[in-house]
Amino acid sequence: MSTSTSPYAPGEHPDEKPPIGQSGLVNWVYTNLFSSPFNIILTLVTAYFLYKILPPMFNWMFFDAVYVADSREHCRELNSGACWGFIGKRIGQFTYGFYPHELRWRVNLTFLLFIVAVLPVLWDNMPKRRLMLWFSALFPFIGFWLLSGGLGLETVETNKWGGFMLTMVIGVTGIAVSLPLGILLALGRQSDLHIIRWVCTGFIEFIRGVPLITLLFVASTMLNYFLPPGSNFDLLLRVLIMVVLFSAAYLAEVVRGGLQAIPKGQVEAADAMGLKYWQSMRLVVLPQALKISIPGIVNTFIGLFKDSTLVVIIGLLDPLGIGRASLSDTKWQGLSTEVYVFIALFFFICCFGMSRYSIYLEKKLHTGHSEE
């Protein structure tokens, strides 16, 4: 027996409760909200503003809102809050644009297949991932065929596409195509081959020096004049090309930042092992460079997704455009707040989802280069 005063054997000391006043709700409130005079003031001011803002907001959004109505007048008769009946009546338009009613299942199917295709790409523990990735590679063609028709399906021209569907098409295509293109551009900019380097640098600098809206205008108006008369080059396709080029240039710079953070020794080690250029890039440099670039890449994606609303300026009817056309109906005129809140919700869900996924990815790939 030892002479220690401790009643416990070594290593057997249980976790004691913290002293009174050092834990629990009261302590949390005290340390986080009222720990200093400045904090007290901030807390009170914030509480006051929340008190002023939240109850009217919730009343407007939920408690006084009208969920089923036939017109704005009808809404106003029923209650004073938001008129969600408007969104309800037009949800089809907001989702599909002018896509023919009886063919909307094709959009739904494309969306389902999209989820199936994107899962194996995002989640590497998926069962049968290798097989599924083949489907992912094929999906762009299947999706395009389902949406636009041809080969046995009724053709739906792209001027009938609109709403969230259009946003998703622009966003997903932009993201999926611009990432590989951006990586190639970033590698090209670092290349030892002068001409490739000059072309890539010139392209990146040119695109980055021009606002997206200018490129969209070029797509919608100027390109018509460069093409031979009578050739009808689809407007959406032109817009997609511009969006892809634009975001590829930005991605190239983000990826270049990642590439430059990789110590030269890594490339030299790869060389020493006899790896060729593409092998060393694919196996050694890019996995590390892309990992550190994730926040920047996702940032660019989110920006691209939100920028897709700019197409409304050249007359494509994304959700904002649909909202505008719908608000011009005298039955519903004046309900713009509802429309904008609804569209904001959609964008928030998409962008927040992307952001959370990027955090998950960063955590998963965290292999100890930086301390948390």
Place this chain on the structure above:
Amino acid sequence: MSKLTKLAAGAAVAALFAANTSTAGTLDDVKAAGHVKCGISTGVPGFAFTDDGGAWQGFDPAVCKAVAAAIFGDTSKVKYTTTTGKTRFTALASGEVDMLARNTTWTFSRDTDLKLDFVGVNYYDGQGFMIPSELGVESAKDLDGASVCIQTGTTTELNLADFFRTNGISYEAVPIETNDEARTNYVAGRCDVYTTDASGLAATRSSLEDPAAHVLMPEIISKEPLGPLVRHGDSEWADIVRWTLNAMITAEELGVNSGNVDKMATGTDNPEINRLLGSEGDLGAMIGLDKAWAWRAIKMVGNYGEVFEQYIGADTPIGLDRGLNALWTQGGILYSPPFR
């Protein structure tokens, strides 16, 4: 904004060099495609909007529908392309659309320099002012020092500056981009006055909580004849659009409407009605259509008065008076050349 303006100017310059892209026969192209490609606006209350079913409706799409009815006998054979104020002329000049029906003011430079053809006027508009009636202002000339909500980059901006300068009074411009933004600012009291085309003011007023608390000033400070247009170089196509519009106006003048057109088409005592509806002579052949072209347009879309009342007339929330847009026989200036 200046970037956009420059770009629009650039596009207009490009239009100059490339305006002859139209092919020889638009009508043949339209018939081959099976639809009329019609450029419309992205949404103006009463003039162009989507209904709950997702179809385009309004005073402007009605013109497209009438043309489609005259050619195909089917108002659904229109391919609508939404165009903004910045893309509309290039869309037309490049052949992306066959005709524009979207609140476009007929001006000298658009008709000549941009190489477009306005085929007529379907709405005589003019810039007006709206103010809350509690301000007690009776005339726009008393608006000295007022803050004015004005859409940037439009002719209304220039008209406003001219008007205030001519009358030697000052104003403070509150620049806004869209009608909706203007409405929000106006309601919030960030501007005392909202100025745009009178039809737009009426539409905006109808959407306010208490329309009666706002008045339109008696002054109309500009001429804004709005009408459908086509590109230079195909007069046959221009004729079809022009005379479809004229047929709707003439039909109202002659008392022909979508309800009685079937009866009238069997023959009446009025030779002009007979010529219009094809029971006498063959006017349709002269524009490459059949005898019943105007009958179809009136049957399926209605005469001018019907379309007006349906979308923007006194019984709609917009509640526009016919005013200048009444027939010449009823105190307006709407006047169609005779069908002969």
